[in-house]
Every structure is written in C-alpha cells, then in structure tokens.
Amino acid sequence: xxxxxxxxxxxxxxxxxxxxxxxxSDFTDGGERKRKGGFCPFDIGNEHTTPPxxxxxxxxxTAPNTPGWNLRVVANKFPALQIEGDLNxxxxxxxxxxxxxxxxxxxIETPLHDATLSTMALKDVENVLWAYRDRIVDLKKDKxxxxxxxxxxxxxxxxxxxxxxxxxxIALPIVPKRVREEIDGAKQYYDYxxxxxxxxxxxQELNAGIRVVSENKDFVALEPFTPxxxxxxxxxxxxxxxxxxxxxxxxxxxxxxxxxxxxxxxxKVLNVPPYxxxxxxxxxxxxxxxxxxxxxxxxxxxxxxxxxEWGSGFxxxxxxxxxxxxxxxxxxx
Amino acid sequence: xxxxxxxxxxxxxxxxxxxxxxxxSDFTDGGERKRKGGFCPFDIGNEHTTPPxxxxxxxxxTAPNTPGWNLRVVANKFPALQIEGDLNxxxxxxxxxxxxxxxxxxxIETPLHDATLSTMALKDVENVLWAYRDRIVDLKKDKxxxxxxxxxxxxxxxxxxxxxxxxxxIALPIVPKRVREEIDGAKQYYDYxxxxxxxxxxxQELNAGIRVVSENKDFVALEPFTPxxxxxxxxxxxxxxxxxxxxxxxxxxxxxxxxxxxxxxxxKVLNVPPYxxxxxxxxxxxxxxxxxxxxxxxxxxxxxxxxxEWGSGFxxxxxxxxxxxxxxxxxxx
Numbered sequence: 095x096x097x098x099x100x101x102x103x104x105x106x107x108x109x110x111x112x113x114x115x116x117x118x119s120d121f122t123d124g125g126e127r128k129r130k131g132g133f134c135p136f137d138i139g140n141e142h143t144t145p146p147x148x149x150x151x152x153x154x155x156t157a158p159n160t161p162g163w164n165l166r167v168v169a170n171k172f173p174a175l176q177i178e179g180d181l182n183x184x185x186x187x188x189x190x191x192x193x194x195x196x197x198x199x200x201x202i203e204t205p206l207h208d209a210t211l212s213t214m215a216l217k218d219v220e221n222v223l224w225a226y227r228d229r230i231v232d233l234k235k236d237k238x239x240x241x242x243x244x245x246x247x248x249x250x251x252x253x254x255x256x257x258x259x260x261x262x263x264i265a266l267p268i269v270p271k272r273v274r275e276e277i278d279g280a281k282q283y284y285d286y287x288x289x290x291x292x293x294x295x296x297x298q299e300l301n302a303g304i305r306v307v308s309e310n311k312d313f314v315a316l317e318p319f320t321p322x323x324x325x326x327x328x329x330x331x332x333x334x335x336x337x338x339x340x341x342x343x344x345x346x347x348x349x350x351x352x353x354x355x356x357x358x359x360x361x362k363v364l365n366v367p368p369y370x371x372x373x374x375x376x377x378x379x380x381x382x383x384x385x386x387x388x389x390x391x392x393x394x395x396x397x398x399x400x401x402x403e404w405g406s407g408f409x410x411x412x413x414x415x416x417x418x419x420x421x422x423x424x425x426x427x
Numbered sequence: 428x429x430x431x432x433x434x435x436x437x438x439x440x441x442x443x444x445x446x447x448x449x450x451x452s453d454f455t456d457g458g459e460r461k462r463k464g465g466f467c468p469f470d471i472g473n474e475h476t477t478p479p480x481x482x483x484x485x486x487x488x489t490a491p492n493t494p495g496w497n498l499r500v501v502a503n504k505f506p507a508l509q510i511e512g513d514l515n516x517x518x519x520x521x522x523x524x525x526x527x528x529x530x531x532x533x534x535i536e537t538p539l540h541d542a543t544l545s546t547m548a549l550k551d552v553e554n555v556l557w558a559y560r561d562r563i564v565d566l567k568k569d570k571x572x573x574x575x576x577x578x579x580x581x582x583x584x585x586x587x588x589x590x591x592x593x594x595x596x597i598a599l600p601i602v603p604k605r606v607r608e609e610i611d612g613a614k615q616y617y618d619y620x621x622x623x624x625x626x627x628x629x630x631q632e633l634n635a636g637i638r639v640v641s642e643n644k645d646f647v648a649l650e651p652f653t654p655x656x657x658x659x660x661x662x663x664x665x666x667x668x669x670x671x672x673x674x675x676x677x678x679x680x681x682x683x684x685x686x687x688x689x690x691x692x693x694x695k696v697l698n699v700p701p702y703x704x705x706x707x708x709x710x711x712x713x714x715x716x717x718x719x720x721x722x723x724x725x726x727x728x729x730x731x732x733x734x735x736e737w738g739s740g741f742x743x744x745x746x747x748x749x750x751x752x753x754x755x756x757x758x759x760x
Contacts, residue, residue: 096508096527098601106604109527111507174444174743175429187631188624189652194429194442253731268431271439272740291521298520319522398586407605410507 101320103291104279107408108320116324116412118363118421121396135171136202136258145169148199149228151221165221166202167229167263173198174264181238181267195238197265201225202258210248210259212357212366220350222261226373227346229263230339234378239265241273241377249368252395269377276374277386284385292387293334295319305415307422308355312348315356317415317422322403323393324413325364327356327422330389336376338388353390359425360394368395434653436624437612440741441653449657449745451696451754454729468504469535469591471496478502481532482561484554498554499535500562500596506531507597514571514600530566530575530598534558535591543581543592545690545699553683555594559706560679562596563672567711572598574606574710582701585728602710609707610719617718625720626667628652638748640755641688645681648689650748650755655736656726657746658697660689660755663722669709671721686723692758693727701728 097110135143141159149167156162169177175196183192203222204214211219230242246261247253254260269277283291299305299316307315307327315329329352335341341349360369375388403409430443468476474492482500489495502510508529516525536555537547544552563575579594580586587593602610616624632638632649640648640660648662662685668674674682693702708721736742 095512098508098525098527100523102521102523104604107601109507111527174442175431179428186652187635188435188627189631190433190435192431194431194444251731268440270741271437275740294521298522302520319519398584407608408603 099320101318102279102283102295104275106320106322108322109408109410110414111410111412112414117417118325118365120412121324121364121367134207134256134258136166136256136260137207138205141166144200144202145171149225149232151225161205163205164218165204165225167199167225168202170198170200170262175266192267195267197233197236197239197263199229199263201229201261201263203261204259207258210357211246211354212361214259216347216350216354219354220346223346223349223353226261226263227339227341230375233263233265234339236265238267240379241266241269242375243270243273244373246371247368248370249395252368252370254368273374273377277377277380280387281385290334290385290387292330292389296330296332305419307359307419308352310348310352312345313352315352317419319415321411321415321418322409324396324411325360325394325418325422326415327360327392327418328389329353329356329392330387334384334387336383336386336388337381338373338375340382341388355427356392356422358427359422360392362425362427363421364394364396369393370395432653434651435612435616435628437608439653439655441655442741442743443747444743444745445747450750451658451698453745454657454697454700467540467589467591469499469589469593470540471538474499477533477535478504482558482565484558494538496538497551498537498558500532500558501535503531503533503595508599525600528571528600530569530572530596532562532596534562534594534596536594537592540591543690544579544687545694547592549680549683549687552687553679556679556682556686559594559596560672560674563708566596566598567672569598571600573712574599574602575708576603576606577706579704580701581703582728585701585703587701606707606710610710610713613720614718623667623718623720625663625722629663629665638752640692640752641685643681643685645678646685648685650752652748654744654748654751655742657729657744658693658727658751658755659748660693660725660751661722662686662689662725663720667717667720669716669719669721670714671706671708673715674721688760689725689755691760692755693725695758695760696754697727697729702726703728 096112099108099110138161145168147158147166147168150163151165152163175194175198177197179193179195181192181195204218226244233239233242243264280291296314305317313329313331315327318328369392371390371392373390376383376386429445432441432443471494478501480491480499480501483496484498485496508527508531510530512526512528514525514528537551559577566572566575576597613624629647638650646662646664648660651661702725704723704725706723709716709719
C-alpha cells in the first residue's frame with residue numbers, strides 16, 4: 095500500500111509509492127558528468143572575461159582579477175535582478191509590482207575546471223561555505239534586501255549552464271514564498287509546542303536511525319520523512335541556530351566534511367547524478383529566533399517533474415526515504 | 428530593469444527578466460513531437476492490454492474493452508494510489524501519515540495514435556472534457572475523497588511516458604497544498620473585497636487587452652500577470668463558477684474550441700512544444716462558492732526548473748507575458 099505522508103513543517107503531502115519502489119539502478123539519468131571542455135570564463139587566466147571580483151580568497155600578493163585565487167565571487171553576467179535602483183513599489187489594478195532590484199552573484203568554487211565539491215580538497219569545500227557566509231554578512235547591510243538565497247545547480251540537467259563548479263547567490267527585496275511558508279510553519283509549531291520543529295525532528299530521527307545517513311560532532315545528514323524527490327537529503331546543525339551566517343567557526347570544517355561525504359555517497363549510489371542544493375536560513379528581519387533552524391537541502395535530479403506536481407504542489411516519490419537512507423549509509427566511499 | 432511581480436491570488440513573486448527577454452525562437456527545446464511507433468496499449472485492438480474500462484464513449488452495440496470506442500477511461504496500470512482500503516490516519520512522533528488510498532485513472536483521448544488535442548476533431552476534444560466531468564461526478568460520491576486532480580502531460584519532456592494522447596486523473600483523500608493555497612488566497616480576497624479575485628482579473632484583463640490571447644462567448648484565454656513559465660496560459664470561464672463539473676452544457680463545445688485553438692497557437696509559435704495542463708476546480712467539500720473560480724492552466728515546457736525555483740518557490744521568467752500574449756494572439760492558425 096502506498097503511503098500519504100504530511101510534512102510537519104509546511105504541511106505538504108507526499109505520496110511514497112512503495113509499489114513503484116525504485117532502486118538506485120532504476121534511475122537511468124545518471125552517468126559520469128560530461129566535461130565538455132572548450133573556453134571557460136571560470137578557468138585560471140580568464141579572469142578578465144567575468145565581471146570584476148566582489149570577493150576572492152587568493153595567494154598573498156596577487157592582484158584582484160588575476161590568477162592566484164582559490165575562490166572568486168563575481169556578479170552574474172546575465173543577472174536576473176539589478177543591483178542599482180529603488181524598489182518603487184506600485185499597484186496596477188489588482189496587481190502589485192516593484193523594480194527587480196537585487197544582487198545576483200556567482201561563487202566560482204575552485205580554479206580547477208574538472209573538480210567538483212565531491213572531489214576537491216576539504217579545505218576548498220570549507221572555503222565555499224565561508225564565501226557564502228561572507229557574502230550574506232555583506233549583503234545584509236543593504237537595507238533593501240530581506241533574504242539571500244544560496245543555491246547550487248550541478249550538471250546540465252539540474253540547470254547549470256556552465257560545467258565549472260560554481261554556486262549562485264540571489265539577494266532579494268522580498269522573502270520568497272517557499273521560505274515564508276517554512277518560517278510560518280515552524281513558528282506555528284513553536285507557538286503550540288514551545289519547541290523548534292527541526293530540533294524535534296533531529297531528536298526523533300537520531301533516535302530511530304532509519305532515515306539517518308550520517309552524523310558528525312555538529313551535523314546530521316538525513317532523508318526527510320516526506321521527501322519530494324528520491325534521495326532528497328537534508329543536512330542540519332544539531333545545535334539550534336536560525337541563521338547560517340551565525341554558525342560558529344568550528345562548524346565550518348564540520349559542515350564541509352558532512353557535505354562532501356554526503357555528496358560522495360550520492361555520487362557513488364546514483365552514479366554521479368546532477369543535483370541541486372539550497373541553503374535555508376532565516377530572513378534578515380527575523381534573526382536569531384527560537385523557531386527556525388537553518389539547514390541545507392540536497393536534491394539529486396533523477397525524475398521529471400510533471401503536471402501532477404505543478405498542479406497540486408504535492409509529489410509522488412517512488413523511493414521511500416528509509417530505503418534511500420540505507421543505500422546512502424552503506425555506500426563505500 | 429527586470430520587474431518583480433506578485434501574484435494576487437497566492438502571493439507568489441515572479442521575476443520578469445526583461446534583460447533576458449527571450450523570444451519564441453530562443454527556446455530550442457521545441458521540435459515536432461516524435462512519434463516512436465512500436466506497441467501501444469492505447470491503440471485500437473489492444474484494449475485487453477489495459478485494465479478494464481471504467482468509462483467509454485463508443486459506437487452503439489460494441490462491447491466494453493473491444494474496438495468501437497472514441498474515448499476510454501481505465502485505471503492506471505501503475506497507480507500512485509490504491510482504490511481499495513481505509514485511510515487509517517496515524518501519527519509517528521512528529522510525523523503524520525495515512526494509507527495511500529485514491530484513484531489513479533487514465534483518459535485515453537482518441538483511438539488515433541498520432542492525434543493530439545491540437546489536431547483531433549473538435550467533437551473529440553469536447554468528449555475529453557465530458558469524460559473529465561463524468562469521472563469527477565462519479566468519484567465525488569466516494570466520501571473518502573476530497574479532491575480530483577486532472578492533468579495532462581504532453582510530450583516526453585513534460586513527463587508523458589506513453590506518446591498516445593491521454594490525460595490523467597488522481598482522486599485524493601486530501602486537498603493538495605497548491606490548491607489549498609489558491610482557495611485560501613481567493614477566499615481572503617473575497618472576505619476583503621466581496622468580489623471573486625478571478626472575476627476581477629478577467630474584467631481588468633479584458634479591459635486592458637495586452638495579456639489576452641483570445642476569447643469566445645464563454646471563455647477567455649490569457650497570459651497571467653505573474654506567469655511562472657514563458658507562455659504559461661490560463662483559460663477561464665467568463666461567468667463565475669467554482670466547480671468545473673457544474674459547467675453548463677453549452678460551455679463544453681465553447682471550452683473545447685478555445686482549448687484547441689490555444690494549443691494550436693502554442694504549437695505554431697513554439698514549434699509543437701511539450702506541455703502540461705491542469706484543471707483547477709473547487710474541492711468537493713466547498714462546492715458552489717462565490718470566492719473560487721475554476722480554470723485551466725497550460726504550461727509549455729520550455730525551460731529547466733533549477734535550484735533557485737525549488738528553493739524559493741518563486742520563479743525567473745525570461746519572457747514577459749505581454750510579449751507572449753502578442754505572439755500567441757498573432758499566430759496564424
């Protein structure tokens with residue numbers, strides 16, 4: 095019998111379709127990531143072909159926008175939003191609009207064209223996390239912005255237009271709907287129980303074990319009870335914290351470690367699939383609260399999202415998270 | 428300057444990214460639909476290879492599950508939900524679940540393997556709409572169900588696993604999240620204004636004209652103010668009605684006509700793209716109300732949905748709806 099499961103945070107229903115019970119080998123979309131080669135603006139020596147550096151981690155004595163860097167942050171050359179200007183909120187009959195003011199940046203994670211977060215040195219993964227933090231802290235000072243969305247598209251099928259490993263950041267003058275729902279759901283739970291729903295989930299999951307992929311001193315990687323997609327995996331700090339950018343210094347290497355090993359597990363079990371991940375953190379105007387718990391959501395791109403999902407906002411998942419967790423837990427990495 | 432637009436019904440923000448300003452020819456994913464051939468369980472003569480007919484429109488004197496039909500409805504051979512059983516709602520710590528009880532049916536729209544809703548006889552398109560209605564009316568009698576979701580995936584990239592033209596229906600023991608949001612948003616608007624938000628939108632759009640694709644006596648086809656996807660198109664009845672299944676008899680040919688011509692416009696402008704459409708109607712337990720207005724949402728599948736969209740629930744659309752409407756309106760069909 096398939097199971098209907100309700101997400102305790104935002105109330106989304108998911109069908110866990112055991113009859114369809116897909117195993118890793120049933121997802122044929124995997125396959126070694128293709129490295130096309132050709133000109134890449136993110137390669138060493140091509141620094142002048144990107145917009146100028148906003149931030150870089152580089153060898154002492156090297157000049158901005160020249161080689162010698164380990165990580166660079168630059169403006170997106172084709173930004174979805176523009177950094178200059180006022181919001182100019184206005185109505186148009188029943189409709190509301192404002193200028194598309196915001197930041198759209200690219201975090202070039204490594205100078206090595208073929209490296210991925212799974213294969214690069216752990217210290218370089220940690221650098222990526224520090225860059226996320228540094229950019230959030232900086233953008234937070236701009237009072238026009240309410241949220242910074244940080245995400246990564248790895249692989250063409252996951253939406254990456256350049257194959258060189260990179261993440262993206264979008265600073266927004268609004269709190270996006272999906273984030274708002276999560277915050278509101280967590281707040282509602284807190285108002286009722288006086289406990290953080292994510293803390294409750296972590297406690298229950300670590301106790302039960304069946305959906306846990308791995309843990310270290312500071313973090314746990316688990317399959318959520320109501321995953322939208324097969325092998326959807328979350329990484330959460332064990333200690334309650336509402337904002338990623340407030341993570342303690344010792345948590346960065348710890349997060350780098352669990353992020354990299356989780357991606358390696360996914361690569362191993364699903365044959366290096368395309369994936370997306372997204373950093374979920376509290377909006378700027380609700381810092382340091384007791385109800386929201388920052389985390390990362392990783393979604394391997396294994397299935398096509400069809401009309402049913404768009405029409406209903408709920409999902410048919412052919413792989414139970416308990417199964418997925420077992421495969422990932424037992425992966426030889 | 429890109430524009431941030433807010434959906435007046437569910438409050439979703441969409442970036443209309445004029446700088447990226449994509450025109451129909453920029454979407455390279457189109458191309459004539461491939462007809463693979465090979466064995467098809469939906470073809471005439473293969474009736475015995477599907478589950479038995481739940482409903483069919485067929486020539487007088489022909490027996491069920493034999494040739495002679497114009498349209499058949501059968502159970503999905505690989506159902507996401509099971510029709511037999513009780514819901515058996517239960518908790519598991521912080522989590523909630525129930526048995527995956529529901530109906531999952533396939534509407535085989537035509538016996539002609541190569542026909543599509545764009546190319547089949549108008550009368551056959553009308554039959555498809557009648558089949559939707561007949562199945563909803565029947566499933567409504569089952570008190571376990573709260574909603575019937577009707578959708579169509581056309582083309583492999585839109586999630587269709589069989590190329591023979593068909594729609595799907597899923598009867599659910601819950602109201603899906605996206606539907607709930609739309610109903611709640613419309614109700615909130617109604618509570619404040621004492622008017623239906625969709626009626627207000629239709630009035631404003633028909634008056635302005637710039638986002639209207641076409642209209643007939645009973646329906647209007649338009650590009651919404653905040654489309655998630657390029658060329659997203661809605662079809663709405665001009666007269667307020669909360670439930671599709673309560674449409675008046677004369678509205679069926681009228682809807683068939685505007686649906687077919689809209690799909691032809693989309694085929695013409697975008698070179699026969701894959702698409703999804705979804706019927707949006709009031710839940711069973713809120714029949715015949717003043718705040719919700721049934722409609723169809725058509726989404727050509729032209730872009731990849733990436734991490735940004737999943738993470739935020741809001742969308743970057745590279746084609747302004749005003750542009751899309753102009754292209755569709757002027758299409759020579």
